[in-house]
Amino acid sequence: MTQNGSLVDELQRLEAQALTAVEEAASADALEEVRITFLGRKEGRISGILRRVGELEPEERPRVGAEANRIKSRLQEALDQRQAALEQASRSDSGELDLTLPGRRGWQGGRHPVTRVVDELVEIFRGLGFTRARGPEAETEWYNFEALNTPLDHPAADEQDTLYLKGGHLLRSHTSPVQVRVMEKHEPPIRVLAPGMVYRRDSYDATHTPGFAQLEGLAVDEGITFVDLKATLAEFARRYWGPGTRVRFRPSFFPFTEPSAEVDVKRVVRRADGTEEETDWLEIMGAGMVDPAVLEAAGIDPERYTGFAFGMGPGRIGLLKYGIPDLRLYLDNDIRFLQQFSDR
């Protein structure tokens, strides 16, 4: 019993020693020496132990034998591996291995360019205290128009040609309905972003597709002013388009904000020769102070609270940012196109 235990113990100690010796062998010759030391048929140390098996009780012999076999095969495996490694090393030393050959890589995955833009925008606004909210893509006329101070019989309801569903509902023509849904559910202070798909009855061309991404923003609290709107969006623009970016606010009209603004940026871009130049003014979003009628429709006291809202098209921003000439490329999903925006 003790004998048996001690033989197995001895074998396991040998195993550990042998594995260390294999790792440390620095040449093919040294490795061969290790092999002979441990596995040699006559002088090998494992053989030496096995010769003592005869001293054991017959019923204990198979266990020692099995352990010895396991160790032998494990050791042989380690020897083979080490030998291969040594051979490879010597080949590369002698110039046989051409390391200019390409390495082995995995597939190149990537987010869609529009998602990429949305994520970048969200990241910046997250830094300005905003979180994300969502609403349905199929909407009621109430949320898409009326709650947003847009009577159905006013031409403003025509500005975006709406896709209707059988049964009276519609596909939202902007992400602004989420404003109302959020305000109905939450008390100020509110600072949310609503990225999502919107739909309009536009034919496909370079600058239109009947569905596209939009990103809505809404801030409602006591004391929010037009200055906060300008400051927040100018800060966003500089963080996204670069510190030298100029920002311009032009009056505009949206039924659900008043005053309303179009926001343009003029970026500084680096030319191929290293010099810098300013782009033309680029229209990047619509914005404004939330119309009191919208606050009221959502159950928020417009005398106490004010707010601002903005909306932009990440797809369009992608066109400007990446120099993509045609919105339809987003929907073709050509692998070669998508890979250009991959995350590596």
Next chain:
Amino acid sequence: MKVSYRWLRALAPELRATPEELAERLAELGFPVEAREDLAEGLEGLVVGRVLRVREHPNADRLRLCDVDPGNGETVQVVCGAPVIVEGGLYPFAPVGSTLPGGMELRKAKIRGETSHGMLCSEKELGLGPDAGGIMELEGELEPGLSLAEGLGLNDVRLDVEVTPNRPDLLSHRGVTREVAPGGEAGLALPDIPGEDPDAARFVDQVDAVLGSREASGDGITVRIEAPERCGAYLGLVVRGVRVGPSPGWLQTRLRAAGARPINNVVDATNYVLLELGHPLHAFDLDRIRDRTIVVRRADEGETIRTLDGAERALTPEMLAICDAERPVAVAGVMGGEDSEVDEGTSDVLLECALFTPGPIRATRKALGLSTDASYRFERGVDPEGLREAILRAARVIQATAGGEVQGPIVEVRAKPFSRTEVTLRPSRVESVLGVPFSGAELASLLEPLGFQVPGLPSESREKALRVQVPGFRSWDVSREVDLIEEVARTHGYDAFPDTLGAYRPGVVPDDPLFELEDALRARLVAQGLLEAHTLAFAPEGEVELLNPISAEEGYLRRWLLPALLGRVEYNLARGNRDVRLFELGTTFRSGRAGELPRESIHLGLVLHGRRRPRHWSHADEPVEVWDLKGLLEEVVATLATDRWRVISAAEAPDGSGALPASLMDEDVSLAVVDEDGRPVGRAGRIGAGHLDLPPWAGAVWGAEVALPATPAARREVRYVPLSTHPPVDRDLALLVPCTLPVAHVLELMKREGGEHLADLQVFDLYEGEGVPEGKRSVAVRLRFQAPDRTLNDQEVDARVDHLDRQLHHEMGVAIRGRDD
């Protein structure tokens, strides 16, 4: 709105800005100029020439020789083929060296032996009209040598101003001028009408009105409003004895410059006023108005009218009609009727200027599919104050261009007189919305140039509220305090407000967990080398149908993502992109309960085709196979539901996966995802060849679609598990598993029965064939045992393996190879 730069300047004598400056100013005010068109373009170098003498060409019957004075002191000879050239007449002249709008450069030429030093031009040659027959005659007292553009009144620029739907007052030259003129409203004046007799003008301006609330009569006509809810006011005025014919040059030029087409002097006069003041007017031939009575009423069912465009139109009681004693003579606010049209035979004209309710005009315009300059303005709202001014101005233009006589009075029916709205404006509220303080006086000085009136002395105070009177032309968009605040911000200039970021309270709305789940899925799939695709929500079939789809192929909202993604596989393969690994996160739609919104669910779809790994010189290409798909699916499920959902063989899945595109998959290689309650929430597998249109070299296409949970599971909390410092004991076992028994069941049993120290269990080989009994497969597994606190000894590991052996045999009839039973 297309505006003529010259017309704007005629309305505001002080306006000195160049067209470029005006365009910039309009953009700053919120009305960007979409296009700027130089009307003189192409006419450079062409001048007004006077023909002094006309002679026969000695060598050609149809040609003549003209001596032309081009204004530079020299008389030149020009060969001309036109039949009518009047000595002393003024004509467009293209001298040698100039270029015609068509690009032809003029050189000195010999025509049948006579030298021609330039060319007299027809309308067509100048690109100004269709008339190619004769040389264009120039009107007015022009000096030879004057640039032709100036001579034709074409030294003008047409600005296409984008007017937002809240500002109908800008659909006129006067409205646009008011925004940009120095001094605003105070700097405006109506331009003189060329050729007008000052006495006649004075007389017309003094014409009186006869007023009625439902009906009024005068000057031989009667006007009655039977639908006062649709028509706030109707004014009629008669001009007798006109001579209908082409308008004089100045009027045609002005209309053309604003993008309108001249018709005849009477119609042109009404269009002139429309473009100048924004009031749509209509001119009837009075003799064709039966009983000389105008009745404004809803059309009767079955009534029809042939409108000016020649179309026969059926009217309904929802539409307002302008009728005479018997029948409709115009669709109110949209278009007049052909029967009462003014033409060459007209002698007496009845002018209409009215105020219609916008909403129903819009409905009528939509129902008839007929949008006109008039309907465009009426549905946005015309100035309720300016009706008399407009009708009188039209009468004056008619008198000046078509003759005739205005007797008056204006017959005016109006339910109640217009009174200006008064809106309170608190400086404190201005500051709380705009963030910058303004005094009462400052506010007044910003609003008054726009035509708002602020009675009382302007106050320096920032407390005292202002009472602001809204002029009629702004009554449609300004009725609340905030509407005035916008005007304050706009006229103050958005750029003048600071943009320094102040403190803010963070929002209370938590980040939506579904977005976070989408982020996690995207990150995981991107790391697995998949590219994200975007497709639109339209499909040729589905549960939710569109009322006005773009095409039949896009007539429904999609139930699944996979069909469109497979389309993207086809698209890429057709372009030689062989390795396609796409995923999409998108909304799918099912019908909702009656009257409710459709049910939306975010799905994840993914498709795979091509090689498992990018091509590399060190290994042979292998195609994607089911294990790649299943592995991805397992990763997706792990991200989605933190181990509560399972991926199983579709054969094991319960029915009821109707929301999932099971029919696309080949039955023999098909997987299902089930949620914690065993409900199917996802399908995956090899796409049946019948669902794809692929090139012959294409391989198998794999697809998966999983519905995301509406409320994502809470993220698994990560807890540290101490690492054992004691060596593990490994045991490799070869199991003989009946082919009918899912290996997953075997593995589950082993995990369950493996004891607390079973740290890991891996399948590392699968073998069927020689040496393995028929109907069985050999599954090699490696078990790793490890205890946290001690080294396990062989006996206890052996005992556990023996236990597993017995349980496998007992419960499943699975034997461990090489072990005697």
